[in-house]
Structure formats: C-alpha cells, structure tokens
Amino acid sequence: MAIPIPSRQLFINGDWAEPLLKKRIPIINPTTEEIIGDIPAATAEDVDVAVQAARSALTRNKGKDWAFASGAVRAKYLRAIAAKIKERKPVLAKLETVDCGKPLSESEADMDDVVGCFEYYADLAEGLDAKQKAPISLPMKTFKSYVIKEPIGVVALIVPWNYPLLMATWKVAPALAAGCAAILKPSELASATCLELGEVCREVDLPAGVLNILPGLGPEAGASLASHPHVDKISFTGSTVTAVKIMTAAAQRVKPVTLELGGKGPIVVFEDVDIDKAVEWTIFGCFYTNGQICSATSRLIVHESIAAEFLDRLVKWSENIKISDPLEEGCKLGPIVSRGQYEKVMNFISNAKSEGATILYGGNRPKLWFGRCCGIEGSRKM
Missing domain, CATH: 3.40.309.10 (Aldehyde Dehydrogenase; Chain A, domain 2)
Structure with missing residues (x-):
C-alpha cells in the first residue's frame, strides 16, 4: 500500500514552523531518481530561533525545567517516544528506504534499534537520580565534597545520511536523558524520518524546546549551529573536511566538540x-x-x-x-x-x-529498476 510523503516544516519549540526564508529542498528517491516531496531548509535565522527555544526549555518554569527534572521524568518521555516509534515502525522503515535507498529489511532493523536505544537511555536516566550529589570521602572532616551531575546545556547534534534516524537517536537519546536541550541537524540528503521524530515528540507532549529539528544545508544551518554563541556543545558525525570547519568554529568560543569521523579498517x-x-x-x-x-x-x-x-x-x-x-x-x-x-x-x-587495478566484477551502473515507481506518493511544492 502506498503511503504519502509527509510535508513537514522545521520543528522548533514543540511545534512546526515554516523556515523564515521559506527555503525547501527536494526529496529525491535514489531508486527512481524522482522527486517525491520536499523538506524545509533552515538558515542562520532559524538557528537563532531554535537556540532561543532550547535555552528557554532549560530555564522555563523554575524548579520544573528540563535541566533539573528528575531522571525518572525524562525516562517517562524517552519510553513514550520509543513506544511511538515501535508503533510506527512499518511506515518509518519504508520512508527511510525511499529517502536513502537502503534495503527495507535494514531499515526495519534500524527502527528496532531506535526503539532499543531510547529505552536504554531511559534506564540510564533513571539511574542518574541515585548518583546525584554523591559524597566524596576526604581526609579532613572539616570539609565536605560532592559530585553533582548537571547537563551541559544546549547541544547541537549534526548527523549523516547513512543511518538517518538511528544515528540521530544515538545522539538525541543520551542528550535528553542527561537533561540537555538539543537541536538536531539531519543531513539534507535524508531528513524525512528525523522530521517524523518531531511529530512523535508532539504526540508524547515532550516539553517545548527540549528537542528542535532543523534540516538544511551544511553552510547555512550546520555552520550557524557550530559557531552560535549560545550552543554549549557540538556532536558531529561525518567527513573530516567538515569536522575541521566545525572544530575551527567551536574553537573561537572554546566550545567542547565530539567528532566521529569514521575509519578505513x-x-x-x-x-x-x-x-x-x-x-x-x-x-x-x-x-x-x-x-x-x-x-x-x-x-x-x-x-x-x-x-x-x-x-x-x-x-x-x-x-x-x-x-x-x-x-x-x-x-x-x-x-x-x-x-x-x-x-x-x-x-x-x-x-x-x-592506476592499474583490475575490476573483477561490476564497476558499472546496474539498470535493473531505475525509473520504476516504488509505490510512494509524493508531490513537489512549487
């Protein structure tokens, strides 16, 4: 059965928001090379709005804000997200496949891992409650010392296209479990399922601004996040070339950065x-x-x-x-x-x-299915 490609906006402050410059990027099904929909394209102006929403989420309702909510409270939301993803698995897996081209069986397995990841960090969030204000033994009884675990603040999460929703979850779930407010920037090549995560967050009533989702081009959205003065940390998975730019921008404000740049094992x-x-x-x-x-x-x-x-x-x-x-x-x-x-x-x-290599098999583009309809309905906004 065909499913429609959802037409989404940016996900900011708990709701959908049209890009301020009204830019959009076509979704191209790599199997058919047809345009099957589009996604919003964030720019620096949208990044400013999202960062403000994320920072407000950390300080809103004094005493009940996300940063100082109990781990049990955060765990409740993470488990609710996991349950919704599990419920939507068939649709999300198909959407992931037409968006990035991976076999449906792999997309289905990825959705299972997404569910498991949110549940795993829900357990860890609950475990944080017992670790708060842990005393440290000192030789002098005159002094008392404690370890207090606090969220770092607003984190920017920039992910690639090969595991769109799963890679996003690997960053989003621990960030939320720790009490951070997050801004997720998925790849412009595969953002559809990450945007659906926004709809899931709406359905479970995740507090506004705790997670914001900004698809867009790297120079326009990613670079703005990396250099923004009110983003407290950046986590990036992708190419070394882009990582150098992110580290350079973050270094101007001595901002912590976590990079995963792959390898050639x-x-x-x-x-x-x-x-x-x-x-x-x-x-x-x-x-x-x-x-x-x-x-x-x-x-x-x-x-x-x-x-x-x-x-x-x-x-x-x-x-x-x-x-x-x-x-x-x-x-x-x-x-x-x-x-x-x-x-x-x-x-x-x-x-x-x-350089003298011999091709033992393949080396050419297979013409087995290109141009065929995949049973996905979509429309292009003009």
Missing part, C-alpha cells in the same frame, strides 16, 4: 582461515547499507597462498547478491544515496583502473 585474512566465513564477512562489510558505512571493509589484505581461491569465491558471492528496488523482498543491495555520491564512487573506480 582493513579485513586481514590469514592462510588458516575458514575461507567461506571470511568471504561472507568481507561481503557483509563491503555491501551492508549499500556499502555506505564508516566501518566498511574498504581494504582487504589476504595471504598470498589463498589469494586466488579467496578472490574467486568473493566474486561468486558478489554475483549472488540481489540488487533491486530496496522495497522488494530479499533485496540486499539498493542504490547509492544521491547522484553526487554515485559520481564519487565512479571516480574511485576510474582512478583505480587508471
């Missing part, structure tokens, strides 16, 4: 290995999430005595991977998230060939 195969198992895990590492994952096995080091046999089996396993519309049952490999990323991958292949 090799898989090393020795001669005494179970070759079939090693091939299976190599394939998994290469192609899970359509190969767009920071832990991808992008380098393979094989003992020369088994190299020929290993590569032969690697090609045979690759030939059996079902490449299709990611909504189809049994799909194991869907499309690259965007034309820009596709061109980047093709450039890698071209450069490798020019």
Whole structure:
C-alpha cells in the first residue's frame, strides 16, 4: 500500500514552523531518481530561533525545567517516544528506504534499534537520580565534597545520511536523558524520518524546546549551529573536511566538540582461515547499507597462498547478491544515496583502473529498476 510523503516544516519549540526564508529542498528517491516531496531548509535565522527555544526549555518554569527534572521524568518521555516509534515502525522503515535507498529489511532493523536505544537511555536516566550529589570521602572532616551531575546545556547534534534516524537517536537519546536541550541537524540528503521524530515528540507532549529539528544545508544551518554563541556543545558525525570547519568554529568560543569521523579498517585474512566465513564477512562489510558505512571493509589484505581461491569465491558471492528496488523482498543491495555520491564512487573506480587495478566484477551502473515507481506518493511544492 502506498503511503504519502509527509510535508513537514522545521520543528522548533514543540511545534512546526515554516523556515523564515521559506527555503525547501527536494526529496529525491535514489531508486527512481524522482522527486517525491520536499523538506524545509533552515538558515542562520532559524538557528537563532531554535537556540532561543532550547535555552528557554532549560530555564522555563523554575524548579520544573528540563535541566533539573528528575531522571525518572525524562525516562517517562524517552519510553513514550520509543513506544511511538515501535508503533510506527512499518511506515518509518519504508520512508527511510525511499529517502536513502537502503534495503527495507535494514531499515526495519534500524527502527528496532531506535526503539532499543531510547529505552536504554531511559534506564540510564533513571539511574542518574541515585548518583546525584554523591559524597566524596576526604581526609579532613572539616570539609565536605560532592559530585553533582548537571547537563551541559544546549547541544547541537549534526548527523549523516547513512543511518538517518538511528544515528540521530544515538545522539538525541543520551542528550535528553542527561537533561540537555538539543537541536538536531539531519543531513539534507535524508531528513524525512528525523522530521517524523518531531511529530512523535508532539504526540508524547515532550516539553517545548527540549528537542528542535532543523534540516538544511551544511553552510547555512550546520555552520550557524557550530559557531552560535549560545550552543554549549557540538556532536558531529561525518567527513573530516567538515569536522575541521566545525572544530575551527567551536574553537573561537572554546566550545567542547565530539567528532566521529569514521575509519578505513582493513579485513586481514590469514592462510588458516575458514575461507567461506571470511568471504561472507568481507561481503557483509563491503555491501551492508549499500556499502555506505564508516566501518566498511574498504581494504582487504589476504595471504598470498589463498589469494586466488579467496578472490574467486568473493566474486561468486558478489554475483549472488540481489540488487533491486530496496522495497522488494530479499533485496540486499539498493542504490547509492544521491547522484553526487554515485559520481564519487565512479571516480574511485576510474582512478583505480587508471592506476592499474583490475575490476573483477561490476564497476558499472546496474539498470535493473531505475525509473520504476516504488509505490510512494509524493508531490513537489512549487
């Protein structure tokens, strides 16, 4: 059954708000390359409004504000969010798939992990109550010392497109559990499910301003968050190039930054290995999430005595991977998230060939499903 693509605004101060400059970004289904909707595009003006809303959430209703609410109170909201996500799993998984191209089975698994993550941090939030004002033993009884855990304040959370809602949850859930007010900036390439998190927050009556969601372009929204004087911390997952810019902006105000920039970990195969198992895990590492994952096995080091046999089996396993519309049952490999990323991958292949590499399998764009309708209804605002 077809589902509509929700037309959302920015989520600020507990409600939907049109971007002040009225900018929007098209949603392109990477499977069909068709425009199936659009998302709001925040700019510096919207960032100012969201930061003010987040800061107000920390000080509103003196004595009952989010920052000093009990862990049990915060846990109640986190569990309510988890329950709503679980209820909406079929729709959210399908929306994630048409937004970023990953196989539906993976999107469904991601939604399960989203639920589990909110529940996990709900438990930790409750545990904070017992740790508040923990006494520290001192040699001199004249003095008393305590450890008091307090939220850092307003946090900016900038996430990539390969795990849109799950990666957002990895940052949002702990931030809210700790009593921070958060501003989530999802990738402009995949923001649809993150915006639906805003609707979930509305439905569970999360206090206004505790979570704000601002899709938008990096130079217009992300940069403004990184340099904003009233953002107390930044957490970013993405490229090293962007991280350098974020650290530079944060350094001007000596602002703490947490960065997750991925890696290029090799898989090393020795001669005494179970070759079939090693091939299976190599394939998994290469192609899970359509190969767009920071832990991808992008380098393979094989003992020369088994190299020929290993590569032969690697090609045979690759030939059996079902490449299709990611909504189809049994799909194991869907499309690259965007034309820009596709061109980047093709450039890698071209450069490798020019340097003498041999392509054992693939290397070209499969024409198996492009142009077909995926059963998702959408409209483009003009």
